[in-house]
Amino acid sequence: MNIAAQIGQASFGERAARVAAIARAHADQVDKEGRFPREAVDAMVVERLLGIQVPPSHGGEGATFSDIAELCSIIGQACASSAMIFAMHHIKLSSLVEHGPESPWHSTFMRRVAGEQLLLGSATTEGGIGGNLRNSICAIEVADGICRLEKDATVISYASYSDAILITSRSHKDAAPSDQVMTVFLKDQYTLERTHVWDTLGMRGTCSDGFLFKGEAPAEQIFPSPFAEIAAQSMLAASHLLWSGVWYGIAADAVAKAQAFVRAAARKSPGQTPPGALRLAEISNQLQMVRSNIIAGLKTYEDAKRDHEKLSSMGFAVAMNNIKICSSETILTIINGAMLICGIMGYKNGTPFSIGRHLRDAHSAQLMISNDRIYGNTSSMLLVHKQDTSLLG
Amino acid sequence: MNTTIRELLSKLGNLPVAVDQLADDADLYTAGLSSFASVQLMLGLEDAFDIEFPDNLLNRKSFASIAAIEATVEQIIAGRKVA
Numbered sequence A: 001m002n003i004a005a006q007i008g009q010a011s012f013g014e015r016a017a018r019v020a021a022i023a024r025a026h027a028d029q030v031d032k033e034g035r036f037p038r039e040a041v042d043a044m045v046v047e048r049l050l051g052i053q054v055p056p057s058h059g060g061e062g063a064t065f066s067d068i069a070e071l072c073s074i075i076g077q078a079c080a081s082s083a084m085i086f087a088m089h090h091i092k093l094s095s096l097v098e099h100g101p102e103s104p105w106h107s108t109f110m111r112r113v114a115g116e117q118l119l120l121g122s123a124t125t126e127g128g129i130g131g132n133l134r135n136s137i138c139a140i141e142v143a144d145g146i147c148r149l150e151k152d153a154t155v156i157s158y159a160s161y162s163d164a165i166l167i168t169s170r171s172h173k174d175a176a177p178s179d180q181v182m183t184v185f186l187k188d189q190y191t192l193e194r195t196h197v198w199d200t201l202g203m204r205g206t207c208s209d210g211f212l213f214k215g216e217a218p219a220e221q222i223f224p225s226p227f228a229e230i231a232a233q234s235m236l237a238a239s240h241l242l243w244s245g246v247w248y249g250i251a252a253d254a255v256a257k258a259q260a261f262v263r264a265a266a267r268k269s270p271g272q273t274p275p276g277a278l279r280l281a282e283i284s285n286q287l288q289m290v291r292s293n294i295i296a297g298l299k300t301y302e303d304a305k306r307d308h309e310k311l312s313s314m315g316f317a318v319a320m321n322n323i324k325i326c327s328s329e330t331i332l333t334i335i336n337g338a339m340l341i342c343g344i345m346g347y348k349n350g351t352p353f354s355i356g357r358h359l360r361d362a363h364s365a366q367l368m369i370s371n372d373r374i375y376g377n378t379s380s381m382l383l384v385h386k387q388d389t390s391l392l393g
Numbered sequence B: 001m002n003t004t005i006r007e008l009l010s011k012l013g014n015l016p017v018a019v020d021q022l023a024d025d026a027d028l029y030t031a032g033l034s035s036f037a038s039v040q041l042m043l044g045l046e047d048a049f050d051i052e053f054p055d056n057l058l059n060r061k062s063f064a065s066i067a068a069i070e071a072t073v074e075q076i077i078a079g080r081k082v083a
């Protein structure tokens, strides 16, 4: 049987499990060297997982957001950096899937992403702006059908390995900071001059260096919808949900290690409850909370997708913000609990119970759009938004 | 009502342009209305017209222009009279 037929018959989960096995084998080295997880990303291409979100009408497989979040978690249990790359790619792809059909160029490009398994990068963060993604300093200039953009992009994950970068800017040189557009630039349409080196505590394999980005492309590559709409209707929810899928995966793997540790102790001394057992019950409870929260969020998003009014409502934005806060904070408590259970065996690198990488990777979650910023945004909405007090919503 | 809305917009909207230069149907987000300022504007409107925005009207569309705000406020006031 040829590879294509094999892939055709396997479920998304089976294909992601094969990627995860490869990602796991290289995860420690990727982390140690802070290098791009080439083997795992190549495996995503072989398994044709980079295009699954694209609708079948455009050459993809029409995977739902829940499908993709599950894959983020499967890969996240093996190598958080690989999973985060997969998640960020699909967050960008969701903008194309939701807003691409409005324009011939973006429709065609979406088909190319599925067909050629192109990897998409993202450049929203800007020097002087930080994670305030709904503001830009840089402005795109359009003349004679050509657009030009220069951006001090302080963090672009896997920029050097992307086939295209989706980048935000003000819509023209006199535009207000919040009057933004997003543009697709293809690899041969930009140059990257490294300005910051990504030598970090965790998520080292995402290779999120800073660059001075200079691009020039046909103006039709600018999304016709304002970025405000793209952010509200696809990007914010996609980010919070798919990131959460990755983070859940990191925590779930740490809990699995802690459980293996407790079970090994229990087998050694039958009739006695090992000391870590109670704490294991506690982190299993917290993990379930994170999981339920993400599942509820995915359902809210899938429901709201059919109703654009709902997607741009405050109630929806508050719900998505809360999901991000919950998963990013709680996984730290969970992984720390797992570390306490495994003790030195968890703290040391290179044991079957090592949790150091998990803990370091998980620390990025609160900063990836600062939780304080998100709390600030929610708190302002709560001045007018009335909470839904029903249980089922 | 239009005048009150314009007054509130110039006081709370924090726009980089003068409000009297904006047409009724000008896009306020393009003019630079931030999400924080839009919330402040909503609070101002609730106070000025003694209304509460129901959740289904708390979206970008309801506050996209001066005309949209006027329609939204009128819709709430009309709903209150019927009730």
Ligand SMILES: Cc1cc2nc3c(=O)[nH]c(=O)nc-3n(C[C@H](O)[C@H](O)[C@H](O)COP(=O)(O)OP(=O)(O)OC[C@H]3O[C@@H](n4cnc5c(N)ncnc54)[C@H](O)[C@@H]3O)c2cc1C
Pocket: A084, A088, A121, A122, A123, A124, A125, A126, A129, A130, A131, A132, A155, A156, A157, A158, A203, A206, A208, A364, A365, A367, A368, A369, A370, A372, A373, A374, A376
């Ligand atoms: C693993 C990883 C990968 C990433 N990949 C990308 C990428 O591919 N592309 C991209 O564009 N970006 C990327 N980012 C950047 C990310 O999206 C955020 O923009 C970035 O982490 C925020 O940077 P900052 O902490 O310097 O900035 P800021 O958001 O400015 O925050 C700095 C600090 O100031 C405080 N603060 C600032 N403003 C407020 C406020 N309004 N209310 C309360 N507190 C506030 C917060 O405490 C915060 O910690 C990545 C980040 C990580 C961790």
